[in-house]
Amino acid sequence: MNSFLIRAARLLDGNGGPALTDQDVLVRQGRIAEIGPAGTLAAGDAEVVVVSGSLLPGLINAHVHLRHDGVHFEEPPDQQILTAFANCRRLLTHGVTTARDTGGFGSLTQAVRDAVASGLMLGPRIVSCGVGITSTAGHGWVRWLRADSADDLRRACRRLVEQGVDAIKIAATGGSMPPGSNPHSAQYSAREIAVLVEDAHRLGRRVAAHAEATEGIVNCVVAGVDTIEHCGWLGPDHGLLVDDRTLDLMRVQRTTVVPTLCEWFRTGWENLEALGSAERTSRGKLPFLGPYDEAPAGRRARAAVWGEMHRSGIRFAAGTDTWDPIQRELELMVGLMGVTTAEAIVIATRNGARALGLGDEVGTIEVGKVADLLAVAGDPLTEVAALRRVDRVWKSGTLVVERGMVKG
Numbered sequence: 201m202n203s204f205l206i207r208a209a210r211l212l213d214g215n216g217g218p219a220l221t222d223q224d225v226l227v228r229q230g231r232i233a234e235i236g237p238a239g240t241l242a243a244g245d246a247e248v249v250v251v252s253g254s255l256l257p258g259l260i261n262a263h264v265h266l267r268h269d270g271v272h273f274e275e276p277p278d279q280q281i282l283t284a285f286a287n288c289r290r291l292l293t294h295g296v297t298t299a300r301d302t303g304g305f306g307s308l309t310q311a312v313r314d315a316v317a318s319g320l321m322l323g324p325r326i327v328s329c330g331v332g333i334t335s336t337a338g339h340g341w342v343r344w345l346r347a348d349s350a351d352d353l354r355r356a357c358r359r360l361v362e363q364g365v366d367a368i369k370i371a372a373t374g375g376s377m378p379p380g381s382n383p384h385s386a387q388y389s390a391r392e393i394a395v396l397v398e399d400a401h402r403l404g405r406r407v408a409a410h411a412e413a414t415e416g417i418v419n420c421v422v423a424g425v426d427t428i429e430h431c432g433w434l435g436p437d438h439g440l441l442v443d444d445r446t447l448d449l450m451r452v453q454r455t456t457v458v459p460t461l462c463e464w465f466r467t468g469w470e471n472l473e474a475l476g477s478a479e480r481t482s483r484g485k486l487p488f489l490g491p492y493d494e495a496p497a498g499r500r501a502r503a504a505v506w507g508e509m510h511r512s513g514i515r516f517a518a519g520t521d522t523w524d525p526i527q528r529e530l531e532l533m534v535g536l537m538g539v540t541t542a543e544a545i546v547i548a549t550r551n552g553a554r555a556l557g558l559g560d561e562v563g564t565i566e567v568g569k570v571a572d573l574l575a576v577a578g579d580p581l582t583e584v585a586a587l588r589r590v591d592r593v594w595k596s597g598t599l600v601v602e603r604g605m606v607k608g
Contacts, residue, residue, distance in 0.1 A: 263519025288323025
């Protein structure tokens, strides 16, 4: 469809302002051509699509892993392709029109990205980090590139650019997969990470960093990393350790934090509220807890810190890491970080686009931008759950989801 007009009862443009009522959005050649009060645009014979609920920008999931289903992590290559195909369709049904894959296997995510871009398969716009970079015996070492020095990091960055990645992912601290790395300490110094960042930026790529430990977060921000993934503020004694000077530098540098609450608060974490510490310890590491065996109170305290960071002006974007719908990530932000629903929408649209370097193209409903649009039933400003009621999704002006089902 080259030209059509959406008549929306309620328009949320992604910039955080109040909803506009009874608005028309004219789409031509996949882009937003005009916006105005209902009935004021010269749309000619363009088809009119009525949205009785709310129209907002397509959502952006800034932290996914297309190659797995959130349960099985070492599938054979052919299974990974099928899983990625299914995950692309799943993202569309969540209203996600842009997704960043933050660490895959080989060149799988570049192949998926290109297949989506060429129309061979349906899916959101994919930003691929290819395989991640980690240290020997570090987080993700089984499937990622290993680098143990500044020179290694530079070579790994250049190798990934040769493989056609859109961004670079580095594990700046240990993590949970496979077991053995230390999430409470840094894997690289600030100087080593700075070498990677300098080369990535020279080659036009942004850098995302898996960073759980405070030491690693500090090193990443000092080095100029673009997005901090997870941002655990884990101290060496397993408690929270927030560095105020790093917070100040985040604000100055416009560092984006992608906290992945869905990973920290995996489904079932609430059940631990009823357990004593001794019983938690006796049960061992529980898979629904996310990457680290920690009581719910500690996770709530971390989320409260993120909320304070957001209110202080640090930019946040939304990423699930798990295969929960991104709507759950936003609901956790509202419930645990204390952001408003309007702020959560900005986090999942405009902020995500800017974090990925796509702010000039997507993330808001503005004239000239790509027509990535989401129609939901109800008013998400008064009920965050309305974001789950996906009706239609347009990607680059093409209807890809109708009545919550993928078309094609």
